[in-house]
């Protein structure tokens with residue numbers, strides 16, 4: 001699999017590797033990419049099985065603040 005970009009396509013400054021986090025009153029979780037459109041449930045969203053969730057890695061430009069996200073299984077929390 002290809003590596004993540006190192007430089008911002010907007011201003012050519014260096015990207016800083018990070019991740020987005022979901023905090024909803026329970027434990028903090030890494031953000032995930034889920035295929036398809038969101039479906040409402042009685043409380044929150046109806047989600048597919050967790051094996052189909054792909055963790056999001058986020059790159060933030062150190063110069064202009066531009067953010068890119070990548071959904072890649074190898075970037076799961078360890």
Ligand SMILES: [Zn+2]
Pocket residue numbers: 008009010011012013061062063064065066
């Ligand atoms: Zn930039």
